Amino acid sequence: xxxxxxxxxxxxxxxxxxxxxxxxxxxxxxxxxxxxxxxxxxxxxxxxxxxxxxxxxxxxxxxxxxxxxxxxxxxxxxxxxxxxxxxxxxxxxxxxxxxxxxxxxxxxxxxxxxxxxxxxxxxx
Numbered sequence: 001x002x003x004x005x006x007x008x009x010x011x012x013x014x015x016x017x018x019x020x021x022x023x024x025x026x027x028x029x030x031x032x033x034x035x036x037x038x039x040x041x042x043x044x045x046x047x048x049x050x051x052x053x054x055x056x057x058x059x060x061x062x063x064x065x066x067x068x069x070x071x072x073x074x075x076x077x078x079x080x081x082x083x084x085x086x087x088x089x090x091x092x093x094x095x096x097x098x099x100x101x102x103x104x105x106x107x108x109x110x111x112x113x114x115x116x117x118x119x120x121x122x123x124x
Contacts, residue, residue, distance in 0.1 A: 002027045002113040004085060006096045009118030012086055020081040022096035027113070030054075030074035032099040035106035036081045038092035038120075045095070049081060050106030059105055064090070086122045093117040 008020040022034060024040050035050035049070040050059045067086075070077045083090065099112040108114070 004096050004098050004113045004115035006115040006118040007109060008013050009094060011121045011123065014087055014097035014122055014124050016086050016122070017082070017084045018086065018118075018120060019094075020083065020094055021023060022079040022081075022115065024113070026123065027098060029072065029077045029079060029098065030124070031045050032073065033106065034070075034079045035097045035100050035102075035108065037095045037108070038090075039095070039117075040092040043092075048094070050055050050100070050102060051079060052102050057102070059102075059108065063105065076089045083120070086120075088122045088124045091120060110123060 003025045005023050012018055023122055033053050036048040037045050038048050039045040048061050051070045051072050055072045067084050069082045095117045096115045097108045097112050101107040
C-alpha cells in the first residue's frame with residue numbers, strides 16, 4: 001500500500017513563498033512521474049505541475065508559470081513544489097499524485113496514488 005504525504009502548507013501573505021514536499025512510503029518515488037494538483041473551495045481540482053520520473057522534464061500550468069517550479073531529489077525520495085510570489089488566488093488544498101501518466105500534460109490514473117492534501121492560504 002502506497003502512502004503519499006504532502007507537507008509544507010500554511011498561511012502566507014501575498015508575495016510570499018512556500019515550498020511543498022511530497023513523500024511516498026511503500027513506493028520509490030524515483031521510479032514514478034509525480035504531479036501536483038490543487039482544489040480551491042467550490043472549484044474543480046486543477047493541474048499545477050508535474051515532473052518526469054527521472055527529473056529531466058517538467059510541466060507547469062500556465063496559471064502558475066514563472067512563479068512555481070517543481071523539482072525532485074530521488075536520493076531523498078522527495079518531490080518539491082516551490083511557490084513564489086503567491087497570490088490570494090493560489091489559496092487551495094494542494095495534492096500530490098504519484099505514478100500518473102506523463103505526456104503533453106500529466107494525467108492521474110486509477111493506479112496513481114493521492115495524498116491527503118496540504119492547505120495553502122494566501123492572504124491579501
